[in-house]
Amino acid sequence: MTHTVPTDSTVRTGAVSQARTPGVQIDLQHAKAARSVSRSGPTITCDDVKVFYKKFLAVRDVNMTFNRNEVSALIGPSGCGKSTVLRCLNRMNDLVPGARVEGMIRFEGTDIYGAGVDVNEVRRRIGMVFQKPNPFPKSIYDNVAYGPRVTKMQVDSMDDLVEEALRKAAIWDEVKSNLKGSALALSGGQQQRLCIARAIATKPEVILMDEPCSALDPIATLKIEDLMDSLAQEFTIIIVTHNMQQAARVSQRTAFFTAEADEHGDRTGRLVEFDDTAKMFSNPADERTEAYISGRFG
């Protein structure tokens, strides 16, 4: 039975999606995709983006628009270019020798690769959380205060800013009596929420997350997933995940990438489709998406 989920803002569905995707059952009742979405316009757009590592074309055909205050998930098989695309959105890929971007990536209307663009400002406004929690070997407080200090942010009270960031990252109650303690003494899940607090502290508009739960246990993972929902009230979130259930749980929009070999055997990633998560998991437009989601490939 085809279960097509309408995507207008009034719809809530309690069904489990089986549709054309028998391999993965997605509980749309708990999917953020099924929630009302009030779109507030595009923040990042990618027009015909290609990314090379030296001569190797890693990913192409990237045409995407990310809306403000939405969670968008990038999914697809290993090597299809998800992390590469994510890193290009805040010019983190500039740090990889030989990496080169063609096409246009605009943030709030400005070409982020354009002449005269302040890369540090791009990275402040578009923050990033990595796969492995990577707190600095400093106190909890100093981890959060680090960004505002190095960017010389005008701050009325650093204590208030640190508290606010830790609260938004849902870790304040666990660390408030130990702010001078070492960040490295926290659990993995706490460290990752601390890294989210550190990213928030510089007041970004977008947070990129590259497999933020892959090093965490299921309970810590659920905490981060819950956190994403509340963070999306204030920030735009773009997450790379291998976990399709997670994409369905946390995102309103999902992009599916794949990798196809050319005549020389070089595998180049490409964006296949990017649509409402409910639609992607119940009635995708492209058969490659359906094959991946149903577990028949990838």
Ligand SMILES: Nc1ncnc2c1ncn2[C@@H]1O[C@H](COP(=O)(O)OP(=O)(O)OP(=O)(O)O)[C@@H](O)[C@H]1O
């Ligand atoms: N620093 C690099 N130098 C050269 N090639 C790279 C580099 N990083 C990634 N690649 C290549 O670019 C392609 C896309 O890699 P990327 O890591 O973006 O894919 P992915 O979809 O995120 O994969 P995974 O799910 O395994 O993390 C792959 O062929 C990969 O080998």
